[in-house]
Amino acid sequence: MPPVLAKLSIEHLCVAFNDEMPAIGDVSLQVADGEFVAIVGPSGCGKSTLLKVVAGLQAARSGTVKVARAAPSDPEPKIGFMFQRDTLLPWATVTSNISVGCELSGLPKEKHAERIASLISLVRLQGYENHYPAALSGGMRQRVSLARLLAFEPDIYLMDEPFGALDYQTKIVMGRELLRIWEASRRSIVFVTHDIEEAVALADRVIVMGARPGRIVASHDVVFERPRDPRSLRGDPRFGALVQTIWSELAIAD
Amino acid sequence: MLDVITATQRVAPSRWSPSRLFKSLFFHQTVFLAVTLLVWEVLGAYVFDPFWSSRPSLIAERLVFLAKRGDLTWHMSATLTEAGLGLALGSVVGVSLGLLMARYTRAARITEPLFMGLYSLPRVALAPLFILWFGIGLPAKVMMSFSMVVFVFVLNVLEGVRALDRDPIDLMRTMGASNRYIIRRVLLPAVLTWIMASFRISVGLALIGALVGELIGSSRGLGWYIERSAGQLDTTGVFTGIIILIAIAMVANNIVALVSNRLTRWRA
Numbered sequence: 001m002p003p004v005l006a007k008l009s010i011e012h013l014c015v016a017f018n019d020e021m022p023a024i025g026d027v028s029l030q031v032a033d034g035e036f037v038a039i040v041g042p043s044g045c046g047k048s049t050l051l052k053v054v055a056g057l058q059a060a061r062s063g064t065v066k067v068a069r070a071a072p073s074d075p076e077p078k079i080g081f082m083f084q085r086d087t088l089l090p091w092a093t094v095t096s097n098i099s100v101g102c103e104l105s106g107l108p109k110e111k112h113a114e115r116i117a118s119l120i121s122l123v124r125l126q127g128y129e130n131h132y133p134a135a136l137s138g139g140m141r142q143r144v145s146l147a148r149l150l151a152f153e154p155d156i157y158l159m160d161e162p163f164g165a166l167d168y169q170t171k172i173v174m175g176r177e178l179l180r181i182w183e184a185s186r187r188s189i190v191f192v193t194h195d196i197e198e199a200v201a202l203a204d205r206v207i208v209m210g211a212r213p214g215r216i217v218a219s220h221d222v223v224f225e226r227p228r229d230p231r232s233l234r235g236d237p238r239f240g241a242l243v244q245t246i247w248s249e250l251a252i253a254d
Numbered sequence: 255m256l257d258v259i260t261a262t263q264r265v266a267p268s269r270w271s272p273s274r275l276f277k278s279l280f281f282h283q284t285v286f287l288a289v290t291l292l293v294w295e296v297l298g299a300y301v302f303d304p305f306w307s308s309r310p311s312l313i314a315e316r317l318v319f320l321a322k323r324g325d326l327t328w329h330m331s332a333t334l335t336e337a338g339l340g341l342a343l344g345s346v347v348g349v350s351l352g353l354l355m356a357r358y359t360r361a362a363r364i365t366e367p368l369f370m371g372l373y374s375l376p377r378v379a380l381a382p383l384f385i386l387w388f389g390i391g392l393p394a395k396v397m398m399s400f401s402m403v404v405f406v407f408v409l410n411v412l413e414g415v416r417a418l419d420r421d422p423i424d425l426m427r428t429m430g431a432s433n434r435y436i437i438r439r440v441l442l443p444a445v446l447t448w449i450m451a452s453f454r455i456s457v458g459l460a461l462i463g464a465l466v467g468e469l470i471g472s473s474r475g476l477g478w479y480i481e482r483s484a485g486q487l488d489t490t491g492v493f494t495g496i497i498i499l500i501a502i503a504m505v506a507n508n509i510v511a512l513v514s515n516r517l518t519r520w521r522a
Contacts (some may be wrong), residue, residue, distance in 0.1 A: 055428040056427075056428060057424055057427070057428060076430060078429070078430070079428050079429070080428075080429070081424075081425055081428045081429075083421055083425065085421055087419075087421040087422045087425050088422070089422060089439065089440065089443065090520055090521075091443040091444075091446075091447075091518075091520045092439075092443075092520075093520075100426070100429075100439065101429070103435070104426065104429040104430060104431055104435070105429075132519070132520035133520075134520060134521065152429055154429075
């Protein structure tokens with residue numbers, strides 16, 4: 001049997017901002033094609049930095065990062081990044097913001113309208129096509145961000161606390177929405193969060209990171225069957241046990 | 255008799271009351287203006303010598319007289335052309351210079367003292383020089399107007415580029431966006447709001463530039479008309495010129511505000 005192809009492969013990555021203690025010291029991580037990996041850790045453990053290195057926004061001191069291309073003919077792997085802030089263009093309507101993803105994906109122009117329309121219904125923003133971001137709630141703005149990301153059709157999704165700025169209820173709803181959308185396409189996701197419950201509810205695997213220097217402390221396979229409902233999952237005793245375990249690991253790591 | 259206002263009655267009218275409010279505000283403004291003019295008229299006729307303060311009726315008479323003789327359009331068109339060309343030139347040069355200075359920060363730092371010196375200089379001091387260089391015709395006034403507004407555009411565009419939100423740009427970079435794409439999608443729309451703000455400030459400044467040029471040396475224009483009237487101790491002529499200028503400035507400001515609001519509708 002051939003080995004499972006890694007979508008993202010990080011080998012002995014080390015990142016340092018100056019000559020101080022490295023922000024990330026020797027991290028290796030493989031993400032399989034279609035795998036949903038969540039990374040939790042205390043602030044300052046380098047989990048966001050790790051994503052920035054993969055996205056090419058931050059240089060590494062040593063080590064390698066490889067993202068597999070979808071097809072051998074593609075010139076570059078397409079990396080989709082989502083920030084905690086919505087980073088929408090305030091002067092562009094919902095439609096126009098989503099079209100940024102289409103435009104940068106290389107999709108032929110005549111197919112843009114169709115993809116945008118289907119994404120707007122996918123993230124349930126029908127009726128808001130011509131609204132500007134300022135007229136939308138935080139949750140709706142992140143839906144637009146998500147639709148823009150989906151329009152780009154990345155090989156891998158890097159999500160840096162995408163729902164971290166939302167209120168608790170909206171965060172749960174957005175997590176469920178993300179799973180619903182992810183089930184349909186099954187692209188690899190690396191999802192950084194400080195919310196352990198969110199990580200366990202969403203991911204196939206939870207990576208626990210520790211600080212000074214940033215390193216991987218533990219890795220847990222989450223075995224709950226798919227498709228999941230993150231809300232009902234929270235009542236499951238296995239869910240609580242795993243959350244407890246990760247909590248104690250974080251306490252040790254700190 | 256006592257009116258009993260029920261809850262529904264109190265809520266219902268709110269649907270049309272904003273327009274009613276506007277109407278009543280407009281009504282009050284009109285009344286205020288009429289009273290002001292009336293007081294002026296009475297004071298000018300019975301209290302002060304009209305030589306000092308003129309009177310609304312005399313000004314209205316003069317306006318009609320100037321309009322009939324074609325002097326009104328003759329002078330107005332001169333001033334409007336000067337200010338308009340100065341504003342157009344100042345905006346084009348100012349925006350380009352601002353973008354260049356934002357792009358080449360080193361060159362911008364080197365030239366900054368000279369630039370800030372010129373910016374601090376009361377531009378009126380340049381008027382005699384411009385008359386010397388360009389004569390008393392149109393070019394001197396355009397340059398005067400230009401010198402008043404160009405810095406507003408440069409500084410606003412610079413500030414606009416500096417205040418750019420880095421996150422959307424980083425995000426687009428990870429998605430492989432070219433420089434051209436980022437300029438078109440992020441830089442220009444972001445700077446546009448600052449350019450519109452510059453226009454709102456510059457309309458009045460452009461008129462000042464044209465007026466100063468005309469006051470110092472010219473053969474036509476509202477500034478020239480005011481200056482000549484004053485020279486002949488013709489207070490009514492001076493006030494007529496001022497009233498026309500007020501009207502021009504108000505209309506121009508409203509046009510710019512209207513365009514600006516349309517272009518920045520996204521600001522909820």
